[in-house]
Amino acid sequence: MKIIVNGEALETGAPTLAALLDDLGKGAAKVATSVNEAFVPKHQRTDHSLHDGDRVEIVAPRQGG
Template sequence: MKIVINGESCEVVAGTLADLLEERALAGRVATAVNETFVPAAQRPACKLQEGDRVEILAPMQGG
């Protein structure tokens, strides 16, 4: 299915947000949002992805 990840159109096989993070080897500490709605880590396995979804994956940064 085709979705948008961090502004880039991508073809993925993942059915859930948790699967997508595993597929992209990003299962570490990241923040996620689907269609501009924050998705906590505990809800990622239940967050089903659909064609055209917009996913944001952000890694924490140090600094100030």
């Protein structure tokens, strides 16, 4: 399926948000996620199914200021 991740088109076979994060090497990272502009908490990522055309945002905290 085709989805958008952080503004970039991506072809993926990942069935869930958790699987997508694993595929992208971010499965263990501390990140915030949203799908179609709705926040998805960490404990819901395994159950959150992805669909063709979804818009996923993955944001990592940064230090500094």
